[in-house]
Each structure stands twice: as structure tokens, then as C-alpha cells.
Amino acid sequence: MYAFEIVRPQTVAEATAALTGEAQPLGGGQTLIPTLKQRLANPETLVSLTGIAEMKGVCTGDDGRLCIGGATTHAVVAAQAGAFPALAHLANGIGDPAVRNRGTIGGSLANNDPAACYPAAVLATGATMVTNTREIAADDYFDGMFGTALDEREIITEVRFPVAQKASYEKFRQPASRFAMVGVFVAQYADGVRVAVTGASEDGVFRWTDAEDALSADFSATALDGLAVSADGMIGDLHGSPEYRAHLVKVMTTRAVNAAD
């Protein structure tokens, strides 16, 4: 690792003030520390967000949305997001217990790994990212593999999830990395169903709109009969071909519909 300073602000205002020049936010470090070890990043200062009390915790807002602080760990979401069981289940399936005790929702969404779990939940629920400067809707947030609408040094302070009537996240694990080979989040709302897929596409997380239309008309696994996902643009690597991933998208969507509650 190259040398850098670590600062540990107590408030969002202090963190924002510290994020200037070659400074970078540090969430749980579960992605950033391995990156630093490989010398793929060279910040002068890391601004640790995990000591900021106002960025931690889970609560229900006046509008009924589930609000999760940007520095909340996966383990806390797993334990405290009982108001949205599919989300708690997703958090409990990320990595392993030690990763869940450090890794944060804000770090996961800022990183936008093409095989990460939270992006699927955010896109399928139409959640809102609240940052230190603005609010960003899910449909405007993701911008291809590892790409997001965040400006440099902008930090996610909170994520607000509309709670679905029925939802489920089903993940086909890549056993070595523990990330999703393909993960599908299905969420039913009064005005329709949203289906978001992670792990599969070279463009990162995406909405499977054909399935959304079919499930909005009839929320059952049989509604998916006859639908298929094209292998064009799907990820192909030693773990699976584009065709295999395209097939898995439908399999995991079917499982998610069957498991939704």
C-alpha cells in the first residue's frame, strides 16, 4: 500500500469538509482495502465514515419508506430491516459474517460491482440515494460496471427504500468469491412489479422489463413462460458463459417469484 492519512470525522459536515483534493471516503474497507493493497488507488487521505453516528442505523420514515444510513453495515441491515424481509435476507447473504460486520450499504452502492447484491435491491425497489449534496433516484444512479452518478468525493448518507407488498432476492452464488453469479430482486408494488438483475450483464445491474410487464399482469411463475433473456451483452468468464448466465436470469427470477412474500 502507498502511504496515506486516516481521519475519522464524527459528522457528515466534518466528513464533507475533509473530502477535498486527493481524499477518498472509507466505508467498511471490504473492497477499498484490497484495492489499496494492490496499489490500484493512491489517496492522500482516507475519510473514514464508520464513526459518523448520523450515517448509521435503520428506521422507517414518515412516508413508510425504510431508511438505512449510508455507513450501516450489512450485519445491522440483516438484523434490523425486519420491516422489509427481502432486504434483510439480501444483507444476510452478502459475503460472510466478518464481511457483513464491516461492509456498508453506501460502500457497496458507491462501488457498484457488477456482481454486488445491493444494486439489485435499489433498482428493483426504485430506492433513493441521499448524498451530502442531493437525492438521486435509482433509475438515474447506476451507470455501467462500477459506474454511478456520484461525483468524486460525494458520499451516500442514506438510502430510502419503498417497502414492497411482496418481494424476494434470489442469488446464485459464485462459491469462490461469494458474490452473485446471477442475483434477481423481484418487488411487487400497487402500481406494478419491478425486476432487477445483478451479476449477469456487462453493463452492470439492469431491469428485465419483459418480466416486469408479464408479472405486473399476473404475479406468478407461469407468467414467465415463453420469456427468455438474450445472451448478447451477458458476462462470460471461467465461471459461466453468457448463455449460461442468460438462462440463470430466468431461473432465478422464477425462484424469486415463488419465494416472494
Place this chain on the structure above:
Amino acid sequence: MTVNGNAVTGEVEGRTLLVEFLREDLHLTGTHVGCDTSQCGACVVHVDGLAVKACTMFAAEAEGADVATIEGQANADGSLNVIQQAFQDHHGLQCGFCTPGMVMTAAALLQENPKPSETEIRHHLEGNICRCTGYHNIVKAILAASGQDVETIAAE
């Protein structure tokens, strides 16, 4: 920070990992580094009661925290604690390299779930890799440490 109940202080660089501080500054070499890429769990310690990978946390972030390592796990009279003894009784280790991380992970599990099922134990051990035992005896040891019947898990 306190480590195993003792107050310790030290000057570290920003980039010093918690595991480096424990091993190189405090000479607590029971916490192992198996991969250094956050995959294997040999370096698991507890920070304020939560299991974390000491190779994937900066020492500076543990400032003021309560850290527990394998060196602090034995009973006050020096005898093995119930989890350690169960690993010995049920052959939960062979080379022993993964064992500190396994014991610390098991201790965290039993804190939050004193009577885990076999499935829960296996889910909880997902981040701990063992190249020797095939896991079976580790799962048995943790079941035994929780006071449960180990005969219920199929012998292989």
C-alpha cells in the same frame, strides 16, 4: 485500544492493518494471515464483540476499541476454553493454521446463537477456509461446544 482486556497504545501509520499491529507491534502472533486478500478468515478477531478480518481493517480504526484475539480465549487458569477443548476432542484441526480464525468465528456465533443448527454453523463458517479437515470435524466441535449432541451429524 484494549487487547484481551489489557490497555495498549502505539503509533501507527494510516496504512497499518490491525493484523500487522497485533502481530508485529504487540507480538500476538496467534492471529494468522492466510491470504491477505480478505478471503480466508485466518485473521478473524473480535472488535467490540464483532468478528472482523484483521487483515481488512486499519489499526487506526480500532482506536479506543475493545479487541479480542485467540491469545485471550483460554480460561483464567490457562486451560482451554470450551470451544478450544471441543476442537481438540473432535479433531477440529490438523495443521492448525485456520484454527485461531475458526475459534474466533465460532465464539462470535455462539454469542449470538447459543444453540446453532448444523446448517447455521456451516452458513456462519462461509468466510473461514480450511485446507485440511474438510470442515466436518470443525462443525462437530462447534456443535459439541454448544452442548448439543454431535451424533446427529452424519459420520463420513
